[in-house]
Amino acid sequence: MKTSVVLLGASGSIGSQTLDVLRQYRDRFELAAFSVGRRTEIIDSVIAEFHPGFLTVKEEKDAEFFRRKYPEIRVYSGDEGLLELISQSGADMVINALTGYIGLRPTVCALECGKMLALANKESLVMGGKIVTDLAKKKGILIRPIDSEHSAIFQALQGNKKEQVEKLIITASGGSFRNRTRKELENVTVSEALAHPNWSMGKKITIDSATMMNKGFEVIEAHWLFDMDYDRIETVLHPESIVHSLVEYKDGAMIAELGTADMRVPIQYALLYPERMPNTTKKLHLPDIGSLTFREMSFERYPLLKLAYDAGRQGGNLGAALNGANEAAVKLFLEEKISFLDIERYVEETLEVFRKNGMYRKDADLENILESDHWAYRYVKEKVKCLCRH
Numbered sequence: 001m002k003t004s005v006v007l008l009g010a011s012g013s014i015g016s017q018t019l020d021v022l023r024q025y026r027d028r029f030e031l032a033a034f035s036v037g038r039r040t041e042i043i044d045s046v047i048a049e050f051h052p053g054f055l056t057v058k059e060e061k062d063a064e065f066f067r068r069k070y071p072e073i074r075v076y077s078g079d080e081g082l083l084e085l086i087s088q089s090g091a092d093m094v095i096n097a098l099t100g101y102i103g104l105r106p107t108v109c110a111l112e113c114g115k116m117l118a119l120a121n122k123e124s125l126v127m128g129g130k131i132v133t134d135l136a137k138k139k140g141i142l143i144r145p146i147d148s149e150h151s152a153i154f155q156a157l158q159g160n161k162k163e164q165v166e167k168l169i170i171t172a173s174g175g176s177f178r179n180r181t182r183k184e185l186e187n188v189t190v191s192e193a194l195a196h197p198n199w200s201m202g203k204k205i206t207i208d209s210a211t212m213m214n215k216g217f218e219v220i221e222a223h224w225l226f227d228m229d230y231d232r233i234e235t236v237l238h239p240e241s242i243v244h245s246l247v248e249y250k251d252g253a254m255i256a257e258l259g260t261a262d263m264r265v266p267i268q269y270a271l272l273y274p275e276r277m278p279n280t281t282k283k284l285h286l287p288d289i290g291s292l293t294f295r296e297m298s299f300e301r302y303p304l305l306k307l308a309y310d311a312g313r314q315g316g317n318l319g320a321a322l323n324g325a326n327e328a329a330v331k332l333f334l335e336e337k338i339s340f341l342d343i344e345r346y347v348e349e350t351l352e353v354f355r356k357n358g359m360y361r362k363d364a365d366l367e368n369i370l371e372s373d374h375w376a377y378r379y380v381k382e383k384v385k386c387l388c389r390h
Contacts, residue, residue, distance in 0.1 A: 004032040005271075006054075006089055006115075008082060008106055009097035010046060011039035013202060014120045014146065014263060018095055019046070021268045024279065029271065033089040035082055035098075040066075047073070054089045056081035082106045087113055095271070096121045097146070099202070101323065101373045104128050108366065111135045118270040120146035122217045127320040127369050129224035143225060144270035149218050150225055151266030152244035152257035157226070158274075160249065168228055169246040169254070170218055171238035172297070173198050175210035178239060182301060188340045190333065198241045199261050207330045211343055216308020220319055223312055230313050235305065237295040242284070260284055304344055311351065317364035317372040318351065324376030325350035332384050346380045353379065 005022070009015045015034075022029050033054030036043060040062050043055065047070060056076040057063050063077035076084045079102055086094055086109045094110035095118045096103055103121030108131065110117050117136070119125075124132055136143050145151050149170050157165070176193050177185055196206050208214035219233050246256040259265055262281045269276070299306035304326075311318040329343040338346065354360060354376060361368055 002028060002030045003093055003116075003271075004030050004089075004091040005093045005095055006032060006085055006091045006110075007034040007095045007097065008085070008103070009037075009099065009120075010034040011036040011042050012097055012099060014097035014267065016042075017264050018097060018267050018271075019050075020264055021271060021279075022050070025268075025272070025277070032091040033085045035085055054085050056085045079105065083109045086110050086115065092116060093118065093271070095146075096124065099123075099204070100327065101127060101320075101370065104132075104366070104370070107132055108135060111139055111141055114139055114141070116144070117141060118144045118146055118267075120267075122147070122221060123323055125221040125224045126217045126323050127373060128366065129220065129319065130315065131366055131369070133224045133227075144273055145221075145225055146263075146266050146270050147218065147221065148261075148263060148266050149245040150221060151269055153222065153226060153247055155257045155269065156245070156247040156255040160247075160255075162227070164249050164251075165228070165232070166248045166250045166252075167232040167234055168222055168226060169234045169236055169248060170215065170222060171241070171243050171245050171294075172212065172215045172235055173209065173241045174237045174239055174295075175212065175214075176206070177210050178237065182341075185340055190336055193333075193340060197239075203334055204327070204330050207333065207343070208326070210340075212302035212305040213308065213326050213343075213347075215302075216305045216312075217323075219305075219308055220312040230309055235297045237297055238293070239295075240289065240292055242289060242292055258284060304347060307348060307351065314360070314362075316360060316362040317369050318354070318360060320364075320369045320372040321351055321354045321359070321376040322347065324373035325380050328377040328380035332380070337384055346383065349383075350376050350379050 007015060007018055022031055031050035031052045033052050035056040037058045040057055054074050060077040063075045067075045093116040096107055097120045101123050104124050104127055107124035145154050153168055176195050193210050194206050205214055215235050222233050223230055241261050242258050243256045246254050248254045260282050265281055268279055311322045325347045329346040332338045333343055
């Protein structure tokens with residue numbers, strides 16, 4: 001019997017590569033439902049190829065258009081439409097490849113509905129890690145990570161006991177400015193920041209990679225996914241991006257997952273777990289690599305990484321504020337309204353004001369978490385708007 005899946009975020013990078021995996025394993029999976037944001041141009045081809053019964057788009061006007069065009073398909077719209085897609089489609093598995101805070105509610109909904117969950121949405125755990133993991137435990141659902149770093153750790157933990165783990169080691173490419181000093185970052189341009197030396201990704205994640213906020217988010221994710229104390233999660237610079245992450249055990253042995261930078265590998269592992277099946281991905285040829293390098297991570301060089309550790313340790317709704325502030329600051333940088341180093345300044349300031357205003361909640365519920373994210377986002381945007389007026 002085929003596993004029916006809901007794919008959230010089909011038009012993004014992870015979504016399109018997930019479609020590649022579903023395409024290769026048509027005998028194992030069927031696409032029951034999918035969502036896209038504003039990139040509705042892919043909808044016709046996905047429907048023609050996979051014949052899903054449910055669709056969600058961002059705008060209601062687009063939903064009306066596709067209802068007329070495909071009367072046999074149930075079409076929803078907006079954030080609520082994502083939840084309808086999960087609850088009404090009857091699918092077995094939800095693949096959450098959404099970007100941003102909108103991914104949190106669908107993650108919670110998938111778990112509440114008892115679905116298998118393959119997770120690429122960082123914000124689900126950065127913002128709502130306790131809520132999500134408590135619910136997963138209650139429902140007896142194993143969250144299958146899609147991020148390459150967390151997939152690597154997930155794989156390196158197989159067959160071993162958690163109490164035998166000494167620490168998790170998350171690797172980082174270092175991003176666009178890994179060989180520049182902080183002084184050299186003062187006047188960098190958006191185009192320079194988007195020129196990642198290893199691969200092409202979406203704009204926001206590329207900037208987050210350069211500030212190391214992306215790695216900070218991954219530390220918080222790893223804490224929740226693997227129930228590991230922050231003192232036992234380490235980050236290390238690895239420019240080649242061949243070792244995707246490692247687990248060090250108490251006897252000193254390190255188990256790592258190596259591979260080419262192809263997201264279809266962790267996607268396929270999440271979907272087929274615990275099976276391993278052939279794929280068309282280019283295989284790693286070690287002699288071609290020659291050597292691998294690793295460098296110490298510096299909190300002074302990457303202050304947002306330290307800020308993420310601190311926010312993660314305090315927990316509650318602080319991760320949501322961190323996410324909202326960072327999202328706004330990155331957007332403003334991409335719009336060339338603030339400098340690259342201003343991203344750090346605005347995120348740090350936002351969290352300080354958040355605490356001083358008594359907004360921090362250790363036991364925040366879902367609504368408060370979302371409100372905290374939105375408040376931090378608005379705070380940064382308004383702060384910059386006020387400065388622009390003077």
